[in-house]
Amino acid sequence: MTALTMRAFCALLTATWLSWTLCVGATARACAQERPLEPRTSVVLEHDKDLVNDTKNGVWPFRWSPDSSRIAYVKWRAGQVGIVDVKSGNIIDIPDLKMRAITTLTWSLDGKLLAISSAEEVKVVRLRDLRVINSLTISQLRGPSVRFGAVVAFSEDAQHILFQNPNPHGSHLFYKLDLRANTLAPLGDAPYTGRNAYAVLDSGRFQWHAGHLYYSVMITRGDEIVRESIVVGQVDYGHSLFPRSCFVFDLGKGLSLAGSRSLDFPRTGVKMDASEEIFDCRFSAASDTVVVRRAELLSLERRKAGEAGKDFFDAFRFGANASGTRIPDTSSPEAGAFSRRYELYSPESLMVTIASLPSRRQMLTVWDFKSGRALGRTEPQEMLSNFQISPDGSRVGFANRGDKIVVYKLARPRDGFGKEAK
Numbered sequence: 474m475t476a477l478t479m480r481a482f483c484a485l486l487t488a489t490w491l492s493w494t495l496c497v498g499a500t501a502r503a504c505a506q507e508r509p510l511e512p513r514t515s516v517v518l519e520h521d522k523d524l525v526n527d528t529k530n531g532v533w534p535f536r537w538s539p540d541s542s543r544i545a546y547v548k549w550r551a552g553q554v555g556i557v558d559v560k561s562g563n564i565i566d567i568p569d570l571k572m573r574a575i576t577t578l579t580w581s582l583d584g585k586l587l588a589i590s591s592a593e594e595v596k597v598v599r600l601r602d603l604r605v606i607n608s609l610t611i612s613q614l615r616g617p618s619v620r621f622g623a624v625v626a627f628s629e630d631a632q633h634i635l636f637q638n639p640n641p642h643g644s645h646l647f648y649k650l651d652l653r654a655n656t657l658a659p660l661g662d663a664p665y666t667g668r669n670a671y672a673v674l675d676s677g678r679f680q681w682h683a684g685h686l687y688y689s690v691m692i693t694r695g696d697e698i699v700r701e702s703i704v705v706g707q708v709d710y711g712h713s714l715f716p717r718s719c720f721v722f723d724l725g726k727g728l729s730l731a732g733s734r735s736l737d738f739p740r741t742g743v744k745m746d747a748s749e750e751i752f753d754c755r756f757s758a759a760s761d762t763v764v765v766r767r768a769e770l771l772s773l774e775r776r777k778a779g780e781a782g783k784d785f786f787d788a789f790r791f792g793a794n795a796s797g798t799r800i801p802d803t804s805s806p807e808a809g810a811f812s813r814r815y816e817l818y819s820p821e822s823l824m825v826t827i828a829s830l831p832s833r834r835q836m837l838t839v840w841d842f843k844s845g846r847a848l849g850r851t852e853p854q855e856m857l858s859n860f861q862i863s864p865d866g867s868r869v870g871f872a873n874r875g876d877k878i879v880v881y882k883l884a885r886p887r888d889g890f891g892k893e894a895k
Contacts (some may be wrong), residue, residue, distance in 0.1 A: 515848050515849045515885075516823065516839040516848040516849045516883055516884070516885050517839070517849040517851060517883075517884045518825070518837045518839060518849065518851040518869065518881045518882070518883060518884070519851070519881060519882045519884045520853070520854075520879070520881055520882075521868060521880045521881055521882045522562070522879075522880050523877060523878070523879050523880075524544065524557050524559065524562060524870075524878045524879070524880055525544075525546060525555070525557055525564070525877060525878040526876065526877045527548060527876055527877075528876045528877075529550070530548035530549070530550045530551040530553070531548065531549045531550045531875050531876050532546050532547070532548065532549070532872060532875060532876055532877060532878055533546070533547060533549055533859070533872055533875050534546070534547055534576070534577065534578060534859075534872075535547070535578070535861070535870060535872065535878055536578040536579065536580060536861070537580075537861055537863045537864055537870060538580050538584050538864075539580055539581075539582055539583070539584045539864055540584055540864070540865070541559070541863040541864050541865040541867060541868070542558065542559055542560065543556050543557065543558055543559060543584075544556070544557050544559060544870060544878060545578045545580070545587055546578070546878060547575045547578065549575065549875075552570065552571070552572050552573050552574075552575060553566060553567070553570060554566070554567045554570060554575070554578065554587075554589055554598075555567070556587075556600075557878070559868070559880065565603070567587075567589075567598055567603050568603060569605070570589065570596065570605070572589065572591055572594060572596065573591060574591045574592065575589055575590070575591050576590060576591055576592065576621075576623045577589070577590045577621075577622075577623050577624070577625045577636075579625040579626060579627060579634070580627070581627045581631040582627060582629060582631070582681065583631070584600070585599065585600055585601065585631075586598065586599060586600065586606075586627070586631055587600055588625060588627065588634055590621050590625060590636070591621065592620040592621055592639065593610055593611055593620065593621070594608070594609065594610045594611075594621070595607070595608075595609050595621055595634065595650065596608045596609075597634075597652065607652050609650070609652075609655060613655055614650070614655055614656065614657045615654075615655060615656045615657070616656050616657030616658055617648070617657060617658075617659065619638060619639075619640070619643070619648060619657070620639050620640075621636055621639070622636040622637035622638055622639040622647070622648075622674075622677075623636075623637065623639065623674070624636065624637035624674075624677040624678065624679060625637075625679070626679035626681075626686060626688075626727065627727065628649075628686070628726060628727030628728055629684070629686070629726040629727055629728075630726070630727075630728075632651070632652055632653055633649050633650060633651055633652065633727060633728060634649075634650040634652065635647055635648070635649050635650070635660065635679065635686070635688075635724065635727055636648055636650070637672075637674065637677045637688075637690075638663075638672070639674070641671040641672045641673070641674055642670075642671045643663060643672075644659075644662065644663055645659035645660070645661060645662060645663060646660075646661040646662070646663050646672060646688070646690060646720075646722070647659075647660050647661050647688060647722075648660060649727075649728070660724070660729070660730055661688070661722055661730055661733075663692075664692055664718070664720060664735070665692060665694050665695065665696075665718075669695025670692055670693060670694050670695050671692070671693055672690050672691070672692055672693075673690065673691040673692070673693060673717075673752075673753065674690075675753070676689070676690055676691035676719075676753045676754055676755075677689070677690040678690075678755065678756065680756065680758055680819075682758030682759055682819065683758070684726065685723055685724070685725055685726070685731075685758070686723075686724040686725065686726065686727040687721055687722065687723055687724065687756060687758050688721070688722045688724060689719065689720065689721045689722070689754065689755065689756035689763075690719075690720055690754075691717055691718070691719050691720075691751070691752075691753060691754045692717065692718045692719075692720055693715045693716075693717050694715065694716045694717060694718060695715075696716065714750065714770075715750075716737070716738065716739050717737075717738045717751045718735050718736065718737045718738065719735060719736045719738070719754035719756070719763050719765065720733060720734070720735045721733065721734050721735070721756050721763070721791075734791055736754075736763055736789055736791075738751050738765070749767040749768065749769055749770070749785060750767065750768055750770055751765050751766070751767050752766050752767070752768050753765065753766040753815075754766070755815070755816070755817045757817050757819040757822065757842070758819055759819035759820050759822075760790070760819060760822050760843065761790060761791050762788050762789065762790050762791075762822075762842065762843070763788070763789045763790075763791070764786055764787070764788050764789075764815075764817060764824060764842050765786070765787050765788075765789070766784055766785070766786055766815060767784065767785040767786070767787060768782055768783075768784050768785075769782030769783050769784075769785075770782065784813070784828075786815065786824065786826070786840070786842065786845075788842045788843060788845070813827070813829070814826065814827045814858075814859065814860065815827075816860065816861065816862050817842065817862075818862045818866045818883075820866060821866060822841055822842055822843045823839060823840065823841065823842070823848075823862075823866070823883070824839070824840040824841075824842040825837065825838070825839055825840075825860070825862060825869055825883075826838050826840065827857060827858075827860065830852075833856070834852060835852065835853055835856060835857060836850055836851075836852055837850065837851045837852070837853060837857075837881070838850045838851075839883065851881075853871075855873055855879070856873065856874060857871040857872070857873055857879065858871070858872050858873065858874065858875070859871070859872045860872065862883075866883060867882065867883060868880050868881060868882055868883060869881045869883060
């Protein structure tokens, strides 16, 4: 090798090293734009297996067990509940439930009990012998008159069940049901009571972390509402813009309210095409972060032209003053038209989204919600809907049109930041 060639080779090595060093110091998003995704930081959703296929009875809702080994699901046309073993695919049915319009399944922390609830009734099943050990209807309870909500959790001692108030305008956000005394008691006052506020029920989530039960929910506030009126003929195509807040409640071991925090989101604008409205929020207890979903508000002309507003995801970390700080470079427009569903896996700061694409296609994307970086994308071969990430972060269960449960693996390289799914 000549001296000139040697100098050129060394210069190339130096430039490559310098580029890599500068990228390490930059934001993750900037790095992603400058160089391709490294295999060691990618997470790919790979189809694993079809666990349940019941077109006769339908499948929804479903729930992972705490150890991620089983999935409980409702055969909603039959009013029955089955439990499928994820590894073997074997299914057992819980006999003699005799329930109608089941809305919720909830496992106890040790995986020994399963609570099955509708708006009017709750039954607790001991799984070792599939025996119903508690059966309560609203008429049997002592306490306030309220229907059972669709977001439910066991207390740590499995002697209480907590559920979200199904009335979004109620004065209490959630209630505690004592399974021994058959009593019902409110556990959290709704914020902004009396100011036309209401809870966005689809955003409500219970979550266990480090021995504490957390409940998070988006509240739409009734103050400072602005409406843009767009009248065409006799029809008003306008839109009301609301301020919103994401509340996180610490319920300790699930028995009492230990504290609460909130992030307030004012209106982002007063006109269409200049606003991104917040529709949802998720709380990651492991990283003390709130991830919100924003949606573009389009003008009437753009909507008539067939345009669909994109969704954006922003992450905010709670600060010492509980007001929250925006993490830089996390406003991540999802590929495609819009992304209506997303879930978090807190221990690794992962977010999984389903985006609707043109031509009735979908895109599954795995994000690092701290950096806003896309770690991997997969286009499924079939239309998927609601989904849940397994508690151990190894898989994602999807409902396929309400009659099938499809499982994907969150596949990570062995030398990456997480373990490869088994």
